[in-house]
Every structure is written in structure tokens, then in C-alpha cells.
Amino acid sequence: MVLKLYSASLPGSGQGIVALVLAEKQIPFEHVLVNLDAKEHKTPEYLAKHPFGQVPVIDDDGFILYESRAICRYLAEKYADQGTPLLPKGLKERALVEQAASVEFANFFPAVTKIVRESLAKTRRGLPIDQAAVDEGLTELSAKLDVYEVILGKQKYLAGDEFTVADVFHYAFAPFLADGGMDIMTSKERPNVLRWWNELISRPAWVKLKAEGIKGTVS
CATH class of the missing domain: 3.40.30.10 (Glutaredoxin)
Structure with a gap:
């Protein structure tokens, strides 16, 4: 079936x-x-x-x-x-993927969803946007991406040098940022994040x- x-x-x-x-x-x-x-x-x-x-x-x-x-x-x-x-077989390699996935869920996801739900979701429903809430989300996400910049300066992807589910989880809401005219994921201020994100959004699938x-x- x-x-x-x-x-x-x-x-x-x-x-x-x-x-x-x-x-x-x-x-x-x-x-x-x-x-x-x-x-x-x-x-x-x-x-x-x-x-x-x-x-x-x-x-x-x-x-x-x-x-x-x-x-x-x-x-x-x-x-x-x-x-x-998308999932390594080694115990330590798998633990690093779970670590990166936890980072996404606890740090990246709350910030990016705050922005998307307050800006794009309300725009589509014709509701007024609380710009202060959007700015707060952008500030929060910016701080998280500063840490990503350090991590991605040492390896190609979030859990190491291979594309894994930990990277996949970032596609849930982050692509909507560019649709809303926000270039935080591709800022030249964070060249490692820029390189990583461009690789992700360029994957053929x-x-x-x-x-x-x-x-x-x-x-």
C-alpha cells in the first residue's frame, strides 16, 4: 500500500x-x-x-x-x-543531529514563527500587523543567527558536513521571510549563514x- x-x-x-x-x-x-x-x-x-x-x-x-x-x-x-x-548511522553523529535539531526547535523556530505569524499570516488575512512584535522577532532571530554564524564557520551544515533532517527542519517557515521582503537569512553580515542558506534553498528538491x-x- x-x-x-x-x-x-x-x-x-x-x-x-x-x-x-x-x-x-x-x-x-x-x-x-x-x-x-x-x-x-x-x-x-x-x-x-x-x-x-x-x-x-x-x-x-x-x-x-x-x-x-x-x-x-x-x-x-x-x-x-x-x-x-538524512540521518547518520553512527551514535555520535546521530547525537550531533539531535543536538542541532534541538537547537532549531528551541532557538530558531520560536523566533522565526513569531515573525511569520505576525507579519505574513496577518497580511494574508487582511489583519493589522503589530510591527513592534515583528521587530522583536527579528531581533531575537538575529541573535540566534549570530550563534549559527559561529557554528557554520566550523562546518558545512548545522550538524556537521552532511545535509540532515536538522537542516530540513529550517524550511518550515524561514523561506517565508524572503517572500515578505526580509533578507535576514541572506545578510552579508553573516557569510557562513548566507552560504548555508543559499545551499539549502538551491537544492533541486x-x-x-x-x-x-x-x-x-x-x-
Whole structure:
């Protein structure tokens, strides 16, 4: 039975990173479109899959899994021997990936989501923006990226010299910053962050996903 991905079509937030892992790992999947505007994610049928009524969810031959980071790790582990290696096999190397993933979740993610939700999300809904909150988020993110600059001055990617799920997790919201005219990820003040981020957004799987949206490879 082919794996099913339940999500909207926009390659952003949690559904975006899951779709990227599916592409990087060359995993065939069926995309089950969830219409968020129609509240399809709040129906009893969908809540049986995801009790919080969110996207994404995968159904892997009857195994239901939600929470995007958990899904990414599961897919990277199950399909370890195909596509792009996203999880190292060595204990210490894996620990460094988990360290970097924790850094993303505890430091990068709160700052970037504060900016995106206050600026772009409100703009799309026609709501007034609290610029002070956006500026606060940018200041917070800037401080985190100063630390990233040091880390990335010693290695190619966040967990070492290989692209891993720890890097993938940054695609959830950070690409939206450029869409909103904010160039903090590509500032020349942080050449190592600039180099790293340009490599990430230039990966063929991401370029294709961003251009086409989330589409299944089988129907």
C-alpha cells in the first residue's frame, strides 16, 4: 500500500518539510488534499487521525503518524538506504543531529514563527500587523543567527558536513521571510549563514517543491 500524505498544497510549515523529505528520499506517495478553508482538518474522520486537527499526517500502510518532525525522522530512518541520507548511522553523529535539531526547535523556530505569524499570516488575512512584535522577532532571530554564524564557520551544515533532517527542519517557515521582503537569512553580515542558506534553498528538491507545490507521485 502506497504511503499517503494528508496536507494542504502549500510547501510551507510542517507539511513542507515532510514533502521535502519525501522528495529527497525519493519515496512514492499519494497526496490527500486537506482543505483547511473548509475545515476538513476538524472533521471527526480527520480528528481520528490527528486529535489536534492539524496537518500533516501520514498513513503508511495503516500506521498513522502526525507531527512533522516525527514524520521526517521516521521516513529518514525507514528509507535510510535510498535517496539522500538524512540521518547518520553512527551514535555520535546521530547525537550531533539531535543536538542541532534541538537547537532549531528551541532557538530558531520560536523566533522565526513569531515573525511569520505576525507579519505574513496577518497580511494574508487582511489583519493589522503589530510591527513592534515583528521587530522583536527579528531581533531575537538575529541573535540566534549570530550563534549559527559561529557554528557554520566550523562546518558545512548545522550538524556537521552532511545535509540532515536538522537542516530540513529550517524550511518550515524561514523561506517565508524572503517572500515578505526580509533578507535576514541572506545578510552579508553573516557569510557562513548566507552560504548555508543559499545551499539549502538551491537544492533541486526544494526548488521543484516550491515551484509546483505538494503533489503526490502516485494517484
